[in-house]
Amino acid sequence: MPRSTLTGSRIRDRRTAKGLKQADLAREVGISPSYLNLIEHNRRRIGGKLLIDLSRVLEVEASQLTEGTEAALLNRMRQAAADTPKAAAEDDRSDEFAGRFPGWAGLVAAQHDRIAQLERTVETLTDRLTHDPFLSTSLYDVVSSVTSIRSTSSILAGEEELDAEWQGRFLQNLDNDSRRLAESSQALVAYLDGVGDAQGGASSPQEELEAYLLRNGFHLEALEQGTATPQDLVADAGLISEPAQILALAYFTRYQNDAACLPMAQVAALWSEMRDPAAMAQSTGTDIATVLRRIATLPDADPETRVGLVACDASGTLTFRKESPGFSIPKFGAACPLWPLYQALTRPMTPIEAVVEQASRTAPLFRCYAIAQPQQPTRFGAPVVIEATMLILPLEGSHQVMPKVEPQLIGSSCRICPRDGCSARREPSILADGF
Amino acid sequence: MGKHVLLIEDEPNIIEAIRFILSRDGWSVDTHSDGANAVERVQSMKPDMIILDVMLPNKSGYDILRDLRDDPMTAKLPVLMLTARGQTKDRELAERLGVNQFITKPFSNSDILASVRTLAGAQ
Numbered sequence: 002m003p004r005s006t007l008t009g010s011r012i013r014d015r016r017t018a019k020g021l022k023q024a025d026l027a028r029e030v031g032i033s034p035s036y037l038n039l040i041e042h043n044r045r046r047i048g049g050k051l052l053i054d055l056s057r058v059l060e061v062e063a064s065q066l067t068e069g070t071e072a073a074l075l076n077r078m079r080q081a082a083a084d085t086p087k088a089a090a091e092d093d094r095s096d097e098f099a100g101r102f103p104g105w106a107g108l109v110a111a112q113h114d115r116i117a118q119l120e121r122t123v124e125t126l127t128d129r130l131t132h133d134p135f136l137s138t139s140l141y142d143v144v145s146s147v148t149s150i151r152s153t154s155s156i157l158a159g160e161e162e163l164d165a166e167w168q169g170r171f172l173q174n175l176d177n178d179s180r181r182l183a184e185s186s187q188a189l190v191a192y193l194d195g196v197g198d199a200q201g202g203a204s205s206p207q208e209e210l211e212a213y214l215l216r217n218g219f220h221l222e223a224l225e226q227g228t229a230t231p232q233d234l235v236a237d238a239g240l241i242s243e244p245a246q247i248l249a250l251a252y253f254t255r256y257q258n259d260a261a262c263l264p265m266a267q268v269a270a271l272w273s274e275m276r277d278p279a280a281m282a283q284s285t286g287t288d289i290a291t292v293l294r295r296i297a298t299l300p301d302a303d304p305e306t307r308v309g310l311v312a313c314d315a316s317g318t319l320t321f322r323k324e325s326p327g328f329s330i331p332k333f334g335a336a337c338p339l340w341p342l343y344q345a346l347t348r349p350m351t352p353i354e355a356v357v358e359q360a361s362r363t364a365p366l367f368r369c370y371a372i373a374q375p376q377q378p379t380r381f382g383a384p385v386v387i388e389a390t391m392l393i394l395p396l397e398g399s400h401q402v403m404p405k406v407e408p409q410l411i412g413s414s415c416r417i418c419p420r421d422g423c424s425a426r427r428e429p430s431i432l433a434d435g436f
Numbered sequence: 437m438g439k440h441v442l443l444i445e446d447e448p449n450i451i452e453a454i455r456f457i458l459s460r461d462g463w464s465v466d467t468h469s470d471g472a473n474a475v476e477r478v479q480s481m482k483p484d485m486i487i488l489d490v491m492l493p494n495k496s497g498y499d500i501l502r503d504l505r506d507d508p509m510t511a512k513l514p515v516l517m518l519t520a521r522g523q524t525k526d527r528e529l530a531e532r533l534g535v536n537q538f539i540t541k542p543f544s545n546s547d548i549l550a551s552v553r554t555l556a557g558a559q
Contacts, residue, residue, distance in 0.1 A: 141491060144520035145447050148542035152453035155545045167456070174449040 008052075009043035010100035011066050015059045016041075030054040074110050075099055081113035120361075124329065124417045135205075139189045146182035150175060206244035208332065210252060211322055213238050219310075219323050220300045224257050225265050231257055252321075259294055262287050268295045278370050278392065279352050289352055289372045293392040297323055309367075309393030311342055315386070325393045327365035329413035337412040338425045342391035345371035349387055356396070358408035360420045366396040366408055439556045440464045442483035444474050444500070445518065446492050454487065457545050458552060471495030475503045478510055485514035485556045487548075490521070490530075498533060505534040514555035518543070 016026050027037040030051060039045040047055075056063040075096055082090035091098075099106040153171050157163070163171075223229035229237075231253030240246050263285060271281045278296065282289045297310035309325030317338075322330045330336065336343075341355045353371045358364050373389035412418030415427045441458055445451050446469045455465045468477045471492035478486060486504075490497035497517060504510040516537045517530050530538050537551045 141520055144541050145450065148520075149447060149449040149453060151542045152457070152545055152548075153449065156453060156456060159545075170452070171456075174452060178449055 008047055008066050008100075009041050009045075010097050012037075012047075012055055012059070013041035014101050015061055015066070019059060021058075026055070026058060029058045074103075074106055077110035077113055078106055081109055084113070117361075121329070124413070125332065135192060136189075139185050139192065142185035143182060143189065146178045146185065149178045150182065153178070206242050206248050207320070207322075209240055209242060209245035210248050213240060213249070214252075214323070218301055220298050221253070221256055224253060225260050255294075256298070259291050259298075262291055263295045265295075265299070268292075269299060272296055272299065288374060289370075290374050290388070290390040293370060293372070293390050296392055306395050308395075310390065311336075311340075311393070312388055312390045313342055313346070314388060315346065317343060317346070320388070325367065325395050327361070327395060328359055328367055328393050329361065329417075331414040331417075334414055334416065335427070336414050337418065338427075339409065339411045339423075340391065341369045341371040341409075342389050345373040345391065346387065346389045349373045349375065356408045357411045360410070360412045360418050368394045368396055370394075439484040440466070440481070441552060441556065442478060442481055442486045443467045444471075444477075444486060444492065444497070445469065445489040447489075453545070454548060457549055461549055461553075463552065463556075469493075471497070471500060474500045475507075475510075478504060478513070479507070483513075485516065485552065487516045487518060487552070490517060490519040490526075498529060501530070501533045501535060516548075516551050516555055 016023065023037055023041070024034045027034040030037075031054070032051065036045065040047050052063050052066065056066055059066075078095050078099060079092060082088070082092050082095065095106075153175050157168070157171050157175070221234065223234060224231070231250055234253050235246050235249050238246075238249055240249055267285070268281075271284065275281055275284075278289055278292045281287075282292045285292070293310065297308055299308070301307045307325050308323075309328050309330070310321065310323040311319055311330060312321040313319050313336075317335055319330070319336060322332075324330055341353045341357065344355075345351065345353045350373070353369075355369050355371075357367050357369055359367070369391050371389060371391035373387050376386045376388055378385070410420065412420055412423070415423075415425075415430060418426075418430050420426075420430075441463050443451060443454055443458075443465055445454070445467065448469075451467050451469070455467065458465045466481060466483070468474055469492075472494035474488075474492070474495065488497045488500060492500070497519070501515060501517070504513060504515065511534075514536045515534075516539065517535045518539055518541055519526060519530075520541045527538050536555055539547055539551060
């Protein structure tokens with residue numbers, strides 16, 4: 002129904018735009034005007050030679066008269082309508098609207114995308130300002146220094162009979178505080194310069210490494226091919242801070258080991274065939290976490306459907322982030338405790354699979370695979386170090402594709418999660434009324 | 437000797453400045469810099485009032501204030517709270533917990549002195 006409806010509406014729209022009468026177009030393609038009328042009113046299906054003849058006369062590609070090229074546009078429009086139910090958009094006529102007014106339809110979809118992008122930026126900035134320990138510490142330092150300077154200078158300015166010993170102490174304090182103020186102010190300015198780009202500004206060694214990996218699509222061909230060592234890569238990565246270089250060396254070394262266990266060609270073939278990380282681990286004699294990491298390093302066919310990966314330690318701190326579009330991962334502070342990643346942490350060595358819906362305007366669905374495994378102990382008697390890993394696969398078409406699956410409802414982090422009545426909530430959300 | 441004030445603050449130079457201001461005005465000033473055992477210190481010293489910073493190591497000023505108000509011995513002890521955060525919600529939280537006065541850093545010496553005189557003088 003949608004295909005024929007759209008096609009008929011478009012034929013009518015195109016004919017009108019070209020100033021052709023219905024009877025003239027019908028004659029040109031060898032059908033009766035009444036039959037063309039039925040087509041234009043979406044009461045007859047059309048395809049094959051007739052569609053090609055009509056497109057020739059209307060001087061348009063046949064594909065442009067069908068819905069196929071605009072399926073994504075219609076999907077975005079429907080999402081826009083679903084996100085703003087108060088507008089009561091005529092969802093059942095969205096295909097007709099897109100066919101008759103493709104420019105306006107494109108504008109609706111583009112604005113919907115833009116709103117989603119801006120919301121993401123707001124979330125990122127809010128997240129950073131709320132939870133960023135560096136910013137919080139720096140501001141506290143500045144205020145403390147200013148407080149001390151103000152109070153001390155008032156004493157020095159107001160006390161006429163201050164003895165030399167006190168005077169010397171306060172002058173020394175003033176000097177110390179002014180130095181501290183200068184240092185914390187400089188650090189703050191340098192930091193805020195980097196915040197200008199809310200999406201790309203790296204404020205921590207982990208973010209610096211993740212920015213490098215993002216630029217390389219999280220796929221390091223030199224390590225896959227064995228043409229470079231982890232040390233070579235660190236030297237060429239252009240990472241500025243020493244902690245980022247240390248993190249990078251650890252990451253590259255693990256990447257190299259993972260690649261030796263599971264070469265890329267094997268991962269690609271098995272993933273294409275099985276789509277099951279546990280089965281892949283079974284067939285290759287590898288552990289599941291390694292398989293999850295290797296799947297996440299497959300080259301992205303489409304950035305919009307990029308596979309995500311997160312890892313955390315036993316404290317729940319996220320130690321690695323590869324975002325999948327639509328799956329929001331907090332850069333600071335703790336993530337949603339309902340993530341399968343954390344459920345895995347409570348059941349080490351138990352593979353967990355779940356379809357999840359993350360709270361947002363578009364309510365995207367993802368299939369997640371998670372497992373928590375102990376890391377290789379460094380010596381007998383060493384404490385057990387657990388790491389949880391979760392692969393995030395976007396499910397295209399969301400609810401339409403998975404009508405029978407009841408997804409687990411999750412968020413990003415409490416601060417920016419609008420879900421009411423969540424039993425796992427740690428703190429109130431800033432997103433009142435669903436933002 | 438004037439009335440006794442306990443200053444709970446972890447910034448040494450701020451401590452020195454406030455101690456000087458109050459001592460010159462005739463107050464007896466003791467100081468404490470760690471949040472962890474601040475309540476016990478208050479209970480043992482029995483000051484006439486306390487000046488309490490919010491951001492302290494190991495335990496926040498809010499938690500200390502809550503504990504003081506839960507103890508009948510210190511439930512009515514005058515508390516002047518100092519904080520670098522002057523947002524309404526911080527002030528409201530402090531008031532809900534039973535603070536007597538709330539001053540935002542950076543403060544003026546005269547404000548501190550006036551508040552201490554008012555609070556301790558009302559005892």
